[in-house]
Amino acid sequence: MRVCGGLRRAASFAFSSGDGVGPGGKPRRRAWEKSLSPLERVRRMLPPEEAAEVGRFAEAPQAPAEEKAAAPPEAAATQPGPFRAGELVLAEMRRKYNRTLKLMCRLVVGSVLTSNGGLLPHRDIIGQMPGQMLRTSAGARVLLKRPSLEEYVLLMPRGPTIAYPKDISAMLMMMDIQPGDTVLEAGSGSGALTLFLSKAVGPKGRVISYEIRDDHHSLAKKNYRHWCAAWKIGHMEEWPDNVDFILKDISTAAMDMKSLTLDAVVLDMLNPQSALPVVQPSLKQGGVCTVYLANITQVIDLLDRIRTSRLPFLCEKIIEVTHRDWLVLPAKIKNFKSSQAVETLENIEETPQKEYEENYIQDQVVLTEGEYNESLSDDTETHCSVPYIARPSSWQDAHSAFLIKLRKFGPLHA
């Protein structure tokens, strides 16, 4: 059984308030119902006076045909550009013991990124392109990135344990989710799986996410809203507004299901067998229900309930998703005498006192600061002049869950 809360965080995380996304209950504005021109998108992000200026520009006479031909294509005009105030940045700093410190925060003019590697004012980040390397006040190198959805869900605030991205990818494939699909989820938890479902079904699809606990329901909504707000600023386009968060025990939602046809169902909750009889009638025949369970005894309970209650599900697959992390890194030659005496940089460092501290993530490849600088320099080195060590990392992700793929079948024709 997965525990709720109390887990070690992989990185610290700070959000500023006021993300500009409308609270629940308001009429839904679906971004795809109105396709905005690039100019209109820019106009909406500006203060009113400047927006009016852009509006006047839009109304100006059109450029002659030859000038139009020289203009950049529309796609180029909407490409995500440099970091802007209000979006999320992921700052990465290399640390000892093969670790990378990852800090995610919302960019606010006047704020400062703080770590024990030094300070970096947000105003120095705003205007830089993602992928830029900067130095902190203490001289540490910081790589600046726009967080991917995977990085965001691993670093965002958590209530209950999230479904891990490696498992989510497998579940999306099991359910064969397509853009435009309607998917039901229980429970929302911290909202990690919900965000991936939202991405998979796209602007024409719909995710209906049930959660029994008020605090988890609020957190999932908040994490979703923050991602949408940051996406809008960073990518200059709307993230699909396609999730209905519902605060309700799924096992009491039979009436809600009557009006629904579901392409897929995913259950990440205690006692998923209590939800199956409720959601089953709305799941289309041939559709898949994926269940995420931590213990094999829970898997047995689930399958036993399906058998004894004669629910129309066939268990097609039970899997555990394991990833094996590898280290590939230059070795140091001791005393420069024999290539037999090579050790990985990892072994040469003193052993870490404890397991992971907060804010650190095991990296696949580690270079010391000196070597890191070297790898960034223009010096050409003979191909393979440095011996490399390649072996599975001593740190491997532990078991996360069993994924159960259940297929709904139709009644047997006589």
Ligand SMILES: C[S@@+](CC[C@H](N)C(=O)[O-])C[C@H]1O[C@@H](n2cnc3c(N)ncnc32)[C@H](O)[C@@H]1O
């Ligand atoms: C492990 S968490 C889900 C994590 C989520 N998938 C994520 O990626 O963030 C399980 C959630 O199921 C909720 N839950 C448990 N029983 C439920 C029920 N009968 N109906 C709706 N939600 C339920 C819990 O409150 C909890 O928030």
